[in-house]
Amino acid sequence: DAKTTQPPSMDCAEGRAANLPCNHSTISGNEYVYWYRQIHSQGPQYIIHGLKNNETNEMASLIITEDRKSSTLILPHATLRDTAVYYCIVRVPNRASNYKLTFGKGTLLTVNP
């Protein structure tokens, strides 16, 4: 699986958009970008994933650059409850060799009042 690089921490004001970057310069053509988040002392929660088109759901938007070497998770109106560690991972779904699911250290997003 391609390696990802994320900033260790970010701050955001409540009500503003939070933009979390992720670099994945070695991503291969069939690898998807996945985002999860972990609120303190809980299990991680799936947010969104995408291949090359921008994606949006009720939680967030995912913007993937045209060369697919980086992506940005956007929380359009951050709330205090969005304070969490956000993990970006890349992997190929539906591939048996990809069962080894690994996470990095992620980005600690702190939403301030």
Add this chain to the structure above:
Amino acid sequence: DGGITQSPKYLFRKEGQNVTLSCEQNLNHDAMYWYRQDPGQGLRLIYYSQIVNDFQKGDIAEGYSVSREKKESFPLTVTSAQKNPTAFYLCASKTNTEAFFGQGTRLTVV
């Protein structure tokens, strides 16, 4: 409701004792995982299982053991050989596209 359940939420053990953490899922997922998380750190993979009666070591398997006798269950034993067992342990199961996590077990060894 479908989901993945870890028990107990908090666990205390004396040093030198083996302890088994429970993980049960009713999502009918083949793949299951155990992770360890230390304060301020990411998730580190201990063991994973792709199918019943099969499992593989992750990145930090030393001092741990697992079994996968049933599809629904993937218990983790923290043995006395694990040098620093105090940590937050997370279990997960996965479809082809998405991973589902339990709420974790916080193990404290005194």
